[in-house]
Amino acid sequence: MAETDQTRIAQQFIEAIPHARALGMRVDALGEGSATISMPWAEHLVGDPRSGVVHGGVVSALMDTSCGAAVMSHPSGPSSTATIDLRIDYMRSATKGQRITARAECYHxxxxxxxxxxxxxxxxxxxxxxxxxGAFTVER
Amino acid sequence: MMPMDRREPLDRIKSRRDSALAALVSGVPYLTWLGIRFDRRGDELTAILPYEEKLIGNPMLPAIHGGVTAAFLETTAIIELAWAAMWEDMESGRTVPDAAVAASPPRLPKTIDFTVDYLRSGLPRDAYARARVVRSGRRYASVQVEAWQDNRARLMAQATGHFLMPQG
Known part of the structure; x- marks a missing residue:
C-alpha cells in the first residue's frame, strides 16, 4: 500500500475519534511504527491566559494520540492498543498561535x-x- | 499571621473562598472547554469532569481519551497547588484573586513533568479527581493525584507531577 493511502486511512481513523476531531488533529505522516500528528493553536485551549500558551493537557492528548498511532502502525500489526503509562517532560511553552506537531516512534x-x-x-x-x-498495551 | 476571627459571618467566609476558587478556575479557557469544575468542602477540592461525547478517545469500547484523563489529572494538580498556596493569604485577609476582577488572572504553577498511570479505561460517564500536595517548596512542588468514576476505591488513573511555583 502506498504511504499516502496509509496516511489517508490513518486520517479517517483519527476523525472517528471524537476527541481528536474536537482538537482538530491531522495525520501528517505515518511510517512503520512511527507517526506524526499535528493540531492548530486555538483560543479555547489556552491554559495560561497571561501568555496565551495552550494547556499542558492539550500537549498530553496530542502526544498520547501520536504514540497510539505509532503502535498501531507497527509492522507486526496490533489489533488495538491502550496507554499503560505516559510521562511528559515540559521543556518550554509552545508559542502562541503556532501549530503543534508530535512525532512518535515505537522503539521496541x-x-x-x-x-x-x-x-x-x-x-x-x-x-x-x-x-x-510511554508503555502501551498490545492486543493481537 | 492574623488570628482567626471565630465570629466572622459564615456567608462572608464562604463567599471569600468561593470567589477565590472561581477566579482560579474561570481564568483558564481550557478548563471551561473541557467542562471541568470544582466542588469545595472547607479547603478540600474535588474536580469534576462531566461526561461529553467530545471526550471519547476510543469510540468502539467506548472509552475516554487518555489525553483527556491526563489533562484532567494535571489540571486538578495545578488548581490544588495554586489553591493550597494562596489559602493562608486568603484566610488572613491579604490580597487574593477575585472572580469579579477579570483584569488580573492569578499566576499558576508551571508543569515540569507529569507521569500518568492508566489503571482502567475511562467509561463514558462523569469522572472525579483529588490531588494531594506531597511537598511544596519555595520554587518546586511535588503533587500526587487520583481520578475515579463510580467507586472511590477503584481508580481510573493516578499521576505524580513536579511543578515550578510562580515567583514574585
Missing part, C-alpha cells in the same frame, strides 16, 4: 507491550516543546 515491541517515545514541536523545530515516553 514485545508480544504484549509497546515502548514508545515522542517529541512535541512548534515552528521552532530545533527546540522541542515537550518530550514523552
Amino acid at each position: 515491541m514485545t508480544r504484549t507491550v509497546a515502548f514508545v517515545r515522542a517529541v512535541a514541536l512548534d515552528e521552532d523545530e530545533a527546540n522541542p516543546v515537550a518530550a514523552a515516553t
Whole structure:
C-alpha cells in the first residue's frame, strides 16, 4: 500500500475519534511504527491566559494520540492498543498561535507491550516543546 | 499571621473562598472547554469532569481519551497547588484573586513533568479527581493525584507531577 493511502486511512481513523476531531488533529505522516500528528493553536485551549500558551493537557492528548498511532502502525500489526503509562517532560511553552506537531516512534515491541517515545514541536523545530515516553498495551 | 476571627459571618467566609476558587478556575479557557469544575468542602477540592461525547478517545469500547484523563489529572494538580498556596493569604485577609476582577488572572504553577498511570479505561460517564500536595517548596512542588468514576476505591488513573511555583 502506498504511504499516502496509509496516511489517508490513518486520517479517517483519527476523525472517528471524537476527541481528536474536537482538537482538530491531522495525520501528517505515518511510517512503520512511527507517526506524526499535528493540531492548530486555538483560543479555547489556552491554559495560561497571561501568555496565551495552550494547556499542558492539550500537549498530553496530542502526544498520547501520536504514540497510539505509532503502535498501531507497527509492522507486526496490533489489533488495538491502550496507554499503560505516559510521562511528559515540559521543556518550554509552545508559542502562541503556532501549530503543534508530535512525532512518535515505537522503539521496541514485545508480544504484549509497546515502548514508545515522542517529541512535541512548534515552528521552532530545533527546540522541542515537550518530550514523552510511554508503555502501551498490545492486543493481537 | 492574623488570628482567626471565630465570629466572622459564615456567608462572608464562604463567599471569600468561593470567589477565590472561581477566579482560579474561570481564568483558564481550557478548563471551561473541557467542562471541568470544582466542588469545595472547607479547603478540600474535588474536580469534576462531566461526561461529553467530545471526550471519547476510543469510540468502539467506548472509552475516554487518555489525553483527556491526563489533562484532567494535571489540571486538578495545578488548581490544588495554586489553591493550597494562596489559602493562608486568603484566610488572613491579604490580597487574593477575585472572580469579579477579570483584569488580573492569578499566576499558576508551571508543569515540569507529569507521569500518568492508566489503571482502567475511562467509561463514558462523569469522572472525579483529588490531588494531594506531597511537598511544596519555595520554587518546586511535588503533587500526587487520583481520578475515579463510580467507586472511590477503584481508580481510573493516578499521576505524580513536579511543578515550578510562580515567583514574585
